[in-house]
Every structure is written in structure tokens, then in C-alpha cells.
Amino acid sequence: MSLQSAGIHHITAFARNPQENVDFYAGVLGLRLVKKTINFDAPEVYHLYFGNEAGSPGTIITFFPWPDSRKGSVGGGQVGITTYAVPPGSLGFWENRLKSFGISTHRVNRFSEEYLQFADKEGMQLELVEREEGQESKWLFGGIPEGRAIKGFGGAVLFSTNAGKTMDVLENILGLAKTAEDAEYVRYRAAGDIGNVIDVPKANMEWGGGGAGTVHHIAWRAKDYHEHEEWQRSVAQHGYQPTQIIDRQYFNAIYFREGGGILFEIATDPPGFARDEQADALGEKLMLPEWFEPKRSQIEAKLLPIQVRELEGGEI
Numbered sequence: 001m002s003l004q005s006a007g008i009h010h011i012t013a014f015a016r017n018p019q020e021n022v023d024f025y026a027g028v029l030g031l032r033l034v035k036k037t038i039n040f041d042a043p044e045v046y047h048l049y050f051g052n053e054a055g056s057p058g059t060i061i062t063f064f065p066w067p068d069s070r071k072g073s074v075g076g077g078q079v080g081i082t083t084y085a086v087p088p089g090s091l092g093f094w095e096n097r098l099k100s101f102g103i104s105t106h107r108v109n110r111f112s113e114e115y116l117q118f119a120d121k122e123g124m125q126l127e128l129v130e131r132e133e134g135q136e137s138k139w140l141f142g143g144i145p146e147g148r149a150i151k152g153f154g155g156a157v158l159f160s161t162n163a164g165k166t167m168d169v170l171e172n173i174l175g176l177a178k179t180a181e182d183a184e185y186v187r188y189r190a191a192g193d194i195g196n197v198i199d200v201p202k203a204n205m206e207w208g209g210g211g212a213g214t215v216h217h218i219a220w221r222a223k224d225y226h227e228h229e230e231w232q233r234s235v236a237q238h239g240y241q242p243t244q245i246i247d248r249q250y251f252n253a254i255y256f257r258e259g260g261g262i263l264f265e266i267a268t269d270p271p272g273f274a275r276d277e278q279a280d281a282l283g284e285k286l287m288l289p290e291w292f293e294p295k296r297s298q299i300e301a302k303l304l305p306i307q308v309r310e311l312e313g314g315e316i
Contacts, residue, residue, distance in 0.1 A: 005175060005176070007153075008153045009057045010060035011082055011218050012218075013082075013215045014213070015066070016069055022308055028098070032050065032055070033282075035282065036285065037286065038288065046306070047064060048062065048063045049283075051273075052152055054282075058192060059137070066212070067304065074123070075159060075209065076261055077260065078210075079158060079262065083127050083153060083157065084127070086130055091107075095116055108127075111199075128154075131151070137150060157198075159262075161204055166262065167200055173234060174190070176188035176198060183202075185200065186202060220266050228245065228252055235256050240257075242256045251271070254266050
């Protein structure tokens with residue numbers, strides 16, 4: 001085993017109302033909208049990226065907010081729970097903050113860690129965990145004080161239709177280390193210090209249904225373009241059928257569906273989100289790849305207006 005992913009690069013999910021999506025992930029969770037662009041395959045739909053101050057790999061959650069989309073059901077073949085890491089001593093702050101917005105929470109324990117679980121307005125399952133690992137975010141928004149902001153992903157819980165096959169890919173293709181096991185879960189750890197803890201329920205799950213409130217895919221980190229090509233060859237050598245390398249403007253991507261039904265992507269750390277905007281102006285303008293620029297006015301006319309705004313408790 002020579003290739004080892006540092007962990008999660010990004011997670012991409014479906015939503016409906018784009019302003020509600022911005023209000024929740026920027027206004028409530030305090031993430032930075034680092035890129036406002038479109039779905040390159042469906043330019044009438046936004047593609048919104050939220051992360052830390054730079055949109056660093058391991059912090060990025062992205063959404064396709066499609067107002068007319070159906071509501072999905074969380075289940076097998078999906079990321080079931082998306083985990084965010086917060087600094088030690090922060091769970092109480094977040095519990096109070098979420099309740100101030102009318103968001104129900106409850107605490108659970110896995111592998112001796114306490115998690116604060118909740119859902120966004122679409123029903124997407126989220127949780128917070130306190131971790132020493134990972135740099136604190138420098139992006140402070142919406143009254144979230146220093147030392148409380150979300151750092152990035154703590155990891156994810158993968159709902160698999162075939163847990164054995166999913167665990168095989170994590171360990172023998174992505175190079176994650178199996179670190180713990182109990183009656184319900186097996187835990188894996190990636191090489192990085194953020195987005196690095198993956199839990200897989202041992203029980204196989206019934207298939208979920210894609211739609212608003214569900215995750216479309218999870219992307220794993222490749223450190224550079226050369227390593228990305230190695231990942232493509234490695235995935236193929238293990239019997240899967242990765243796509244061709246696709247330029248996603250802010251990273252290169254390959255995709256394959258692992259044996260438990262979850263769509264996996266492997267994405268390059270470079271070039272990042274400052275390739276077409278100044279770092280201090282990320283997310284302020286609708287960014288289009290050059291082949292869509294001639295149609296900018298038509299594209300903008302079809303998109304609902306959105307703004308990042310500070311919210312008072314109870315505003316969502």
C-alpha cells in the first residue's frame with residue numbers, strides 16, 4: 001500500500017431553496033461561502049461551496065440547491081451523517097446556538113466521543129464533535145466567537161448497503177487505518193488531521209433515495225495531479241471503473257461507485273478557490289468557467305438571488 005488519502009476533500013449534497021441553504025450553512029453554522037458558481041452539467045442550478053476562510057480541503061461542503069427537486073431519504077449508499085469538528089469545550093456553545101434558531105439537538109456517544117446531532121432544514125443529518133486536531137478556522141461570522149468556529153470536517157458516517165465492501169475500499173484502496181471496533185461500528189482514520197475519522201455501521205442499510213437533504217458524493221484527497229493519476233490507476237487495478245479525470249475548475253476529479261453503493265470521488269488539493277477570485281473576496285461574485293461566460297446574462301436571469309446575511313435567533 002503506497003497511496004494513502006489524507007481524508008475527506010469535500011462532501012456534496014442536494015438542497016432546494018438556495019437562500020435557505022446559505023442562511024443555514026453561513027448564517028447559522030458560520031461557514032464561509034467561498035465559491036458561488038453553477039452546476040456545470042445543469043447551469044440553471046447553483047453550485048455553492050462553504051468552508052473555512054480559504055475553503056481548504058477537508059472543510060468544504062457543497063450544495064446543488066434545486067428549488068423544484070424532490071425530498072430525498074437518508075439511507076444506504078450515502079454518507080448518512082456529516083461530522084464537523086469544533087474546538088474542545090465548544091459543544092455547549094453550539095447546543096445553545098442551535099436551539100436559539102429552533103434547531104433540535106441531541107447528544108450521542110461513539111468510541112468515547114460525545115457528538116451533538118441535528119439536521120438542517122432539508123433533513124440532512126449533521127453532528128459536531130470536539131477535537132484537538134485541526135487548525136481553528138479564522139473565519140468568524142454571525143456572532144460566533146474565536147475558539148468556537150467550526151474547523152472543518154471531523155469525518156463522516158457511511159451508510160453502506162454492503163458494509164464489508166465499503167470497509168474494504170476504505171482500507172485497501174484509500175489507505176485508511178482501522179483503529180477501533182464495537183458492536184455497531186468500525187472506525188477508520190485517514191492520514192490527515194481534519195476530515196479524517198470515518199465510521200461505518202456494521203449492519204447493511206436499505207437503499208436511501210437521492211434528493212434534497214441527502215449527500216450526493218464524498219470526495220477524498222489527492223495531494224497533487226501526479227498522485228491523482230496514480231489514484232485513477234489504483235482504483236482501476238482494484239476492479240472498479242473510475243471516470244476520466246475531470247477539470248472541476250478548483251480541483252480535478254475522478255469518480256467511482258464503491259461496492260456498498262456510495263459514490264466516491266477523488267479530488268486534487270490544488271488549485272483551490274483563489275484561482276479566479278482574490279482570497280479576500282471569495283464567494284462574492286457568480287463565477288463561471290470561460291465556456292459559460294457568453295451566456296452569463298441568461299444564466300443569472302434564471303438563478304434566484306442569494307445573499308450571505310447575519311441572522312438573529314429564530315430567523316430560519
